Amino acid sequence: MKSSLSSDFPMLDSGLTYLDSAASSLTPVPVISAMDQYYSTYRSNVHRGLYTTSETATHRFEQARETVARFIDASPAEIIWTSGATLSLNMAAYLAAQLLHAGDEILITRFEHHSNYLPWQRLAAERGLTLTLIDPDPETFLINAEMVAAAITSKTRLIAMTHVSNVTGAVLPIAEIAKLAQERNIMTIVDACQSVAHLPVSFRELGVDFFAFSGHKMYGPTGVGVLAIREGLHDQLEPWILGGGMVDVVSSTTSTWHDAPSKFEAGTPPIAEAIGLGAAVEWINQHGGITKFAAHESTLYAELIETLQSFPEISLVGFSGDTRNHCGAVSFIFAGVHGHDVAAILAEHNVAARAGHHCCQPLMQFFHVASTTRVSLGAYSTSADIAQLAKALANVRQLQK
Amino acid sequence: MSTHDSQSLSLYQEEIMEHYRDPLHHGALDHATIVQTERNSSCGDELTFYLQIENGVVTDVSFEGEGCAISQATASMLTEDLIGKSVDTIQAMTPDDITELIQIPLGPTRLKCALLSLQAVTHGTAEYTKKQKES
Ligand SMILES: Cc1ncc(COP(=O)(O)O)c(C=O)c1O
Numbered sequence: 001m002k003s004s005l006s007s008d009f010p011m012l013d014s015g016l017t018y019l020d021s022a023a024s025s026l027t028p029v030p031v032i033s034a035m036d037q038y039y040s041t042y043r044s045n046v047h048r049g050l051y052t053t054s055e056t057a058t059h060r061f062e063q064a065r066e067t068v069a070r071f072i073d074a075s076p077a078e079i080i081w082t083s084g085a086t087l088s089l090n091m092a093a094y095l096a097a098q099l100l101h102a103g104d105e106i107l108i109t110r111f112e113h114h115s116n117y118l119p120w121q122r123l124a125a126e127r128g129l130t131l132t133l134i135d136p137d138p139e140t141f142l143i144n145a146e147m148v149a150a151a152i153t154s155k156t157r158l159i160a161m162t163h164v165s166n167v168t169g170a171v172l173p174i175a176e177i178a179k180l181a182q183e184r185n186i187m188t189i190v191d192a193c194q195s196v197a198h199l200p201v202s203f204r205e206l207g208v209d210f211f212a213f214s215g216h217k218m219y220g221p222t223g224v225g226v227l228a229i230r231e232g233l234h235d236q237l238e239p240w241i242l243g244g245g246m247v248d249v250v251s252s253t254t255s256t257w258h259d260a261p262s263k264f265e266a267g268t269p270p271i272a273e274a275i276g277l278g279a280a281v282e283w284i285n286q287h288g289g290i291t292k293f294a295a296h297e298s299t300l301y302a303e304l305i306e307t308l309q310s311f312p313e314i315s316l317v318g319f320s321g322d323t324r325n326h327c328g329a330v331s332f333i334f335a336g337v338h339g340h341d342v343a344a345i346l347a348e349h350n351v352a353a354r355a356g357h358h359c360c361q362p363l364m365q366f367f368h369v370a371s372t373t374r375v376s377l378g379a380y381s382t383s384a385d386i387a388q389l390a391k392a393l394a395n396v397r398q399l400q401k
Numbered sequence: 402m403s404t405h406d407s408q409s410l411s412l413y414q415e416e417i418m419e420h421y422r423d424p425l426h427h428g429a430l431d432h433a434t435i436v437q438t439e440r441n442s443s444c445g446d447e448l449t450f451y452l453q454i455e456n457g458v459v460t461d462v463s464f465e466g467e468g469c470a471i472s473q474a475t476a477s478m479l480t481e482d483l484i485g486k487s488v489d490t491i492q493a494m495t496p497d498d499i500t501e502l503i504q505i506p507l508g509p510t511r512l513k514c515a516l517l518s519l520q521a522v523t524h525g526t527a528e529y530t531k532k533q534k535e536s
Contacts, residue, residue: 338469348411356444370445401422
């Protein structure tokens with residue numbers, strides 16, 4: 001059975017079984033159309049022109065910001081457009097660094113994608129900060145708030161963590177951790193790449209300081225992402241990137257900035273992409289919202305786990321034993337077969353999955369594996385996709401030595 | 402093993418599978434003249450080639466390491482190809498030589514798996530030549 005959403009995804013017309021939404025989700029037609037419309041009918045720069053198309057572009061661009069703000073329950077001024085989560089996280093590190101001092105400690109988790117790992121690693125080395133890794137529990141492979149509380153020391157000033165692991169799908173209790181952090185005056189940075197399209201989120205209720213995600217993993221286009229920065233921090237932070245569109249007054253020696261969000265958005269922003277991302281959120285809302293997607297995906301996730309566990313050759317990597325602790329992605333090893341070969345056999349059966357370290361080498365080291373095969377779900381995923389995966393996996397057996 | 406249409410296009414053809422299951426010249430080589438290890442950082446695979454050189458010509462060869470079927474089978478096929486070749490010839494080998502050797506169409510991602518062996522032998526021989534010149 002095809003998904004009722006599948007008619008919105010031309011990529012699925014060929015019968016592709018797409019199980020790589022954690023890497024990038026497919027794009028529905030209304031998103032493509034919204035960007036086409038910008039390019040063909042009101043293509044202009046924003047915030048500069050007094051002519052109609054520039055005003056339309058500015059209006060639609062700012063409307064997209066409002067739409068995305070409402071989607072994550074933030075204020076529009078808190079939404080900073082970036083080129084994607086990687087830039088968002090690097091920017092978060094630069095901005096947060098302004099509030100850190102030599103000797104301070106940064107806590108990060110073993111789950112982090114390299115984009116939420118390397119910026120902190122370099123910052124720590126350059127600024128004489130301590131970087132401490134929180135490992136998952138060796139039995140459940142989860143990280144809970146008690147574990148974070150136990151890791152906090154009197155030096156801890158910042159916690160950077162993913163909301164959902166892109167390798168194991170493990171969900172972290174962000175609100176609980178943020179509460180602990182607030183009580184101790186510790187900043188929090190959340191990588192929400194794998195959560196925004198799969199779990200209902202409220203930036204306000206989570207109570208975190210920085211919140212980063214990419215458009216292309218939530219049915220939007222590539223080339224756009226968001227860094228949400230809590231309003232209370234705006235005046236304490238100096239912008240990272242300087243240039244056009246952000247200055248109030250420039251004199252020969254000093255300059256003053258506009259208020260956020262402009263302050264943090266020098267240069268021409270990704271206009272078409274931001275409009276496309278706004279359209280993606282509207283598309284999500286029109287189809288029942290993330291609450292509905294989450295319910296659908298959690299049923300499928302359980303089905304997926306059951307299917308994988310029906311293969312005696314397959315060991316799940318980092319699965320806690322309870323699907324309620326996970327969302328979106330699952331990793332596994334097929335005994336005696338290299339991950340590339342698993343993914344290649346799946347590809348020969350028109351199943352798109354991914355093998356490798358998933359930009360999480362520290363986590364691979366924790367699991368003592370070089371790579372895993374990962375399958376992941378989107379709103380358009382169906383039981384038929386899982387059945388096709390099972391069929392393809394049966395053919396992986398021919399590669400066992 | 403079942404065969405159907407999609408599998409006739411498979412990367413995993415008979416010859417590849419034979420080399421993968423039962424690789425030639427597998428294991429370390431004592432007294433090797435050249436020992437060269439290469440890693441593919443995207444998947445963590447590692448291959449080591451051992452070459453024994455006499456009068457500028459390969460007289461014995463072996464490989465060991467972990468990897469996918471394509472990288473292992475290519476390494477095995479390459480070992481056969483190298484014996485009797487001169488260091489200079491090996492140093493000048495190109496990716497085309499590898500695709501000709503394995504005779505399967507590889508996409509850019511899998512090509513990297515196949516080329517790990519080539520890297521090992523070209524880097525190893527280049528290093529060897531450099532040292533010869535220095536001494
Ligand atoms: C958890 C997580 N964080 C960060 C990123 C980086 O996102 P992007 O490559 O879109 O900047 C990804 C995407 O691979 C991810 O899965």
